[in-house]
Amino acid sequence: MDNSKRTAVILANIGTPDKPEVGAVRRYLFEFLNDRRVIDLPWFFQKLLVNLIIVPFRAPKSTKIYKMLWTDEGSPLLVNAEKNRQDLQKSLGDKYEVYIAMRYRKPSINSVLNEVKEKGFGKLVVIPMFPQYASSTTGSIGQYVAExxxxxxxxxxxxxxxxxxxxPQFVKAFAERINxxxxxxxxxxxxxxxxxxNRQIDKTHPSIDSTKCTCEKELPKHGHFCYKATCYATTRLLAGALGLSPKDYSVAFQSRLTRNWLNPFADEMVVEKAKQGVKKLLFVAPAFVADCLETTVEIGIEYEELFKEHGGEKLQLVESLNDHPAWTETLRQLIHSV
Incomplete structure (x- = not known):
């Protein structure tokens, strides 16, 4: 078939170290944290902080966590991405060619784009694997591809x-997973x-302080690309699909580095719920479409231990969409919509 009449589809994610070894993790962190959209401090301070403090000290610690995550097949993020790619390719047929690419490490977006260019596709569709827009994820991928x-x-x-x-299909797919x-x-x-x-959220709408916004209750006019607003909107959509009342659930933000990040903080909420007498806690992570370090290890292992330490009995992580057929259908519909 003439490639000029075909569409290349790139499913793009942030990335993963090549191996759960210090050198590989260090290379991954170096690429990731030197991205100007990830750490948006002045250039000099970013380089000083990342290359002399964060990467040297964080790489050995992160390596231990990646070893907990790794399977015999490799990185779950990459393994699930490849399964997802194969399923989507079958669903779309010969008029499309589906690729996976990572913003940092392999398979690199650059190498995939070179193949797309070489084959001469007539159309290119890029789907960053992030349901809610953020400059540090979707924005970074979009800028890189455009350049x-x-x-x-x-x-x-x-x-x-x-x-x-x-x-609607994304909401349906995640609701099925939760159910x-x-x-x-x-x-x-x-x-x-x-x-x-918080400063990255405020850059989305400079005239409005995100800590004083009412987006927890409804999506404001300025909130279409506000990460905080769309996270709360995602929760409301899922709660509606599941028939939940406001007292049944809470929203929290994980993986914080400082207290000047989005709150409430998930780790503190875990402790709070345990102290309130909650014995069985269900965790859903709708910002992730594939299980990774932040879901499997941070929530599934670290938060579970924290919950039990303070009186809880069971903390259950809802598996992400991974290679579920409903997720493949979501991607198919998204591609056909453009």
Missing amino acids: KISKWYVIPEYRMISQFYDH SYNPSEYDHIIFSYHGLP
Whole structure:
């Protein structure tokens, strides 16, 4: 088939170390944390902080955590991505060619784009694997792709799906995943999202202080690309699909580095719920479409231990979409929508 009549699809994620070894983790962190969209401090302070403090000290600690995550097949993020790619390829058929790419490490976005360029596809669709837009994830991928293809002599028709938290099929897919864990059997549900510095949220709407916004209750006009607002909107959509009342669930943000990040903080909420007498806690992470260090280890292991230390009995992580057929269908619908 003539490639000029075909569409290349890139499923792009942040990335993963090549191996659970200090050298590989150090290389991954170096690429990741030197991204100007990830740490948006002045250039000199970013380089000083990342290269002389964070990476040297964090790499050995992170390596131990990655070893807990790794399976015989390799990094779960990469393994699930490849399964997802294969399923989506079958679903879309010969008019499409599906690739996976990582913003940092392998398979790199650059190498995949080079193949797309070489084959001469007529259309390119990029889907960052993040339901809610954030500058440090979707924004970074979008900027990188745009900079690369802007240098091509022939630029194909190009579309990037910047977020999909409110797509009906995505909501349906995640709700099905949650329902499979019988949420009514739990005392409380926490919807946990990856945290971000408050200053990055404020850059989305400079005239409005995110700590004083009412986006917890409804999506404001300025909130379409506000990560905090869309996280709360995602929760409301899922709660509606599951028939939950406000007392049944809470929203929290995990993986914080400082107290100037989005709150409430998930680790503190875990302790709070345990002290309130909650015995069975269900955790949902709708900012992640594939299980990774932040879900499997941080929530599934670290938070469970924290919960039990303070009187809780069971903390259950809801498995992410991974290679579930409903997730493949979500991606198929997203691609056909553009």
